[in-house]
Amino acid sequence: MNTLSEIQHDTLVELFNIGVGRAAAALSSMVGEEITLSVPSLDFLHRHDASLALSVGEADKNVCGVTQHFSGVFNTDVVLMFPEAKSLELVRLMVGESIPLDQLTEMEQEAMTEIGNVILNSCMGTMADILAGEMHGSLPTYRVGTSEQILVAPGKGDDIVIVLRIDFHLEKIKLYGHVAFVMNADSMQSVCDHIDRYLSGFNL
Amino acid sequence: MSDAVLLARVIDSVNVGVIVLDSAQRVVLWNGWMERHAQLPLADVEGKTLSELFPDMANGRVQQTVVSALTANLSSVLSQSLNKAPFPLFSSVNDRENGVRMQQAIQVTPIVAQQPRYCLIQITDVTLSVSREKLLRDQALVLRRHSYLDVLTGIANRRRFDEYFDEEFRRARRTTLPLSLVLIDIDHFKLYNDYYGHQAGDQCLKQVAETLAGTLQRPADLLARYGGEEFVAVLPETDLEGARRVAEVMRTKIAESQLPHASSPTASHVSISAGIATKIPGCGDAPTTLIEDADHALYHAKKTGRNRVVSLESELR
Numbered sequence: 001m002n003t004l005s006e007i008q009h010d011t012l013v014e015l016f017n018i019g020v021g022r023a024a025a026a027l028s029s030m031v032g033e034e035i036t037l038s039v040p041s042l043d044f045l046h047r048h049d050a051s052l053a054l055s056v057g058e059a060d061k062n063v064c065g066v067t068q069h070f071s072g073v074f075n076t077d078v079v080l081m082f083p084e085a086k087s088l089e090l091v092r093l094m095v096g097e098s099i100p101l102d103q104l105t106e107m108e109q110e111a112m113t114e115i116g117n118v119i120l121n122s123c124m125g126t127m128a129d130i131l132a133g134e135m136h137g138s139l140p141t142y143r144v145g146t147s148e149q150i151l152v153a154p155g156k157g158d159d160i161v162i163v164l165r166i167d168f169h170l171e172k173i174k175l176y177g178h179v180a181f182v183m184n185a186d187s188m189q190s191v192c193d194h195i196d197r198y199l200s201g202f203n204l
Numbered sequence: 205m206s207d208a209v210l211l212a213r214v215i216d217s218v219n220v221g222v223i224v225l226d227s228a229q230r231v232v233l234w235n236g237w238m239e240r241h242a243q244l245p246l247a248d249v250e251g252k253t254l255s256e257l258f259p260d261m262a263n264g265r266v267q268q269t270v271v272s273a274l275t276a277n278l279s280s281v282l283s284q285s286l287n288k289a290p291f292p293l294f295s296s297v298n299d300r301e302n303g304v305r306m307q308q309a310i311q312v313t314p315i316v317a318q319q320p321r322y323c324l325i326q327i328t329d330v331t332l333s334v335s336r337e338k339l340l341r342d343q344a345l346v347l348r349r350h351s352y353l354d355v356l357t358g359i360a361n362r363r364r365f366d367e368y369f370d371e372e373f374r375r376a377r378r379t380t381l382p383l384s385l386v387l388i389d390i391d392h393f394k395l396y397n398d399y400y401g402h403q404a405g406d407q408c409l410k411q412v413a414e415t416l417a418g419t420l421q422r423p424a425d426l427l428a429r430y431g432g433e434e435f436v437a438v439l440p441e442t443d444l445e446g447a448r449r450v451a452e453v454m455r456t457k458i459a460e461s462q463l464p465h466a467s468s469p470t471a472s473h474v475s476i477s478a479g480i481a482t483k484i485p486g487c488g489d490a491p492t493t494l495i496e497d498a499d500h501a502l503y504h505a506k507k508t509g510r511n512r513v514v515s516l517e518s519e520l521r
Contacts, residue, residue, distance in 0.1 A: 030265065030286050072277075095285045101344055105337050107330070110283035110309060121278045128276065137278040139311055 004044065008195045013042050015127055016164055016179075023122035027115065031094050036169040037119070043163045047151060047182065050161035054081060054147040054178055064104070065150040066116025068140045070124050073133030073194060074187035078124065079150060080116040080166075082177040087112055093170055113142040119166070123179065131194040151180060160188045221293070221327030227274055227320035229253045229267075238327075241293040241306060258292060266290045266310065266325075273314040273323040282310040284330050295331055307331040354429040356406055357413035365428035365436055372424075372440045373491040376484065384439040384447035384482040387498040388416065388454065391475045391510040392468045393433035399467040408463060408474060409433065415461055419453045436498075444482040444515055451478040451513040459511070475511035477502060482515070 004012070020037035028035045045053060054063070062084040069077050082090065084103075091108045094115065104112060117140040128135045143150055151161070162181040167174065183191070205213075215222055216236040224233035230253055234246045242249075244257070254270070255262035265287055269280035282290065289305035299306070309330045315322040352364035360368070369385070376383035390396070390412060397405040409429075416435055417427045430436040437454075439447050455476055463474040479502025481494050497516045505514035 026265075026268070068279075091285075101340075105340065106333055107283070107285050107337050110281070111285040114281050114283040114286055117279075117281050121272060121276075121280060125272065125276050125278055134277055136314070136316060139279045139313060140281060 004192060004195075007199065008192060009042065011195050011199060012162075012191075013039060015130055016042070016123055018130070019123035019126035020119060020166060022126060023119040026118050026122065027094070030118075031096070033094075033170060038167050038169075039164045040167060041165050045161050045163060047159045047161050050163055050180060050182075051146075051148040051151045053163065054151070054180070061146070062144050063147050063150060064109075064112065064142065064144045066113050066120070066140050066142055067150075068117065068120050068124075069138040070135045072128070072135035073131070074183060074190040076181045076183040076187055078120050079180045079182070080119055080177060081147060081150060081180065082175075084144060086175050086177065089173070090115070090168065090175060093173060109142050113140050116140055116142075120179070131198050133194060151182065159184050221291075221325070223254075223325040223327075224315070225254070225270060225274075225323045225325070227322070229270055229274070229323075231257075232322070238293075241295070241329075242291070243294075243300070261290060264290060266312070269312040270323050270325070273312050274321055277314050277316065277321070279311070279313040282308075282312070284309050284334060291327060293327070293329075295329060307334040354413075357410050357429055359413050359417055359435075360426055360428035362428065362430060365426070365430065365438070368426050368428075369438050369495075370491055372438055373485055373489075373494070376440065377486070377489070379441075380484055381441045382443045382482050382484050383494065384442040384444065384450075384480060385494050385498045386437040386439065386447055386451045386454070387430065387479045387495075387502045388435040388437070388451075389477050389502055389506065390433040391470050391477055391506075392465065395467040395469075396465055396474070411461065411463060412458060412474065412476070415457050416454050419450065419457055425450075442482070444480065447480045447482055448513060448515060451480055454478065455511065455513055470510045477505040477510045478513045479503065479505055480513065480515035 016039040020039055024035050024037040043053070063081045064084050064087045065079045065081045067077060067079045088102070088104060091104060091112050095108065095111050120140065121137060124135050124137060159182050164179045165176055166179055167176045215233070218235065219237060221238045221241065222233065222235040223231060223238060226232050230251050231249045234249050239245050249257055255267060261267060265282060269282065272278045272280065284307050287310070289308055290310065291308060293306045293308065294300035294304070295306045307330045309328045311326045313324050315324050352360060354361040372383055390408070393405070396408060413427070413429065413435065416437070420427055420437065424440045426438040428436050437450065439450060442450070455478060458474060458476045459471070461474070465472065465474045468475070479498045479500065481497030481501060483489065483494050483497070501514045501516045505512050508514070
């Protein structure tokens, strides 16, 4: 399924790359370490297909997710997801302390939530800026579960999910997570309309 | 009591720091919790911005999140781990005197009820959670350290060797520098045990471990108990010649310590045999190949009279 034209698709990828670029700058200054983020790809899926695609054959493995709800010109639940093991690696690299435990501690969960919050706010803030709308962002929540559990919680099964892969590069270590934007068809239409309006400003 | 007064009392009493800023980032609300922990009454802070009140917070992350709440309508969290105590708040008088700030978890949200927008900052004291986690971390580190030690000799155990050797093997492959392994065996240890008894045998193992460990100088060198009366030394960035020197020093030191071994056919004192293997690992090489080589060399040392050092290259080529 792809409800976007090629140029709309490319515009979205570009917007997200600007967004994660801003997030990377914020995260770098927080940890005093060069961090680069990029979005190499983007997919449109039905919610059920999305949770399957995100679990990639490891449906029983836990992922941790940071979720925020954004409302305004369109409504969406946005989830940043990592396999649990990767989240341990990421948080411990960023916090600079290593705890030999195989789950995130309470304080580490909070740090993970903040990292997700910075990334999601930057992505949505950039979209709102460039597409000239305003979005209200809720506080983030942190959850651990299968990708199915994390994606299914809000909304209905016929929702559309935009899935981005997001690459992290820090201290010679590369890892990636996913960001899923869950929205209904109306909101998806609104996203398309805003992209069209933005593109029409360039007289293409 | 009117609803507004009741609400103001409630906000004043909650066990969370509450600050409300107007669209120009000026303080309009500052609850009792803030007054107590910042030691600043509302009258002193009202109408001032956070950077006027606390100059070291200017352009910091709290201010950035305040701006994104006021201008972009976005909510943010600031975790204790990634933001070390941004507000000068203190849990007790004692902490204030010692300059130990309260550990803080902070939430910044826009208040969208009316235009222009306001911004709400909530601060929670997480000092207790932080110290609990520090305790947990310290305990886990102690446990981990213990799980890597050989109980009898106090040197690294087999588990530690397996992990360390694997790491060093991969490092050697990346750096293309030689990695050496020395496998050491106490000569006729079974006869020693039979003659002197197992408790004396344990003492002998301890003594040998201590002597062998004393010969390793560089921080990256590791001596581990490989099993029974076998020890192993991992020598990163060491060529065959270097490894041979180290092993020869080990053999000499053990001989010089003159631990009596009356039942040994080799010498009147405890002696060791050592097998050395050296390699610059290539892409396809597995760590086990180096261990096999060292084992092979050790076998050769035992077969050719014991109390000697043998390297695979020199003797078996």
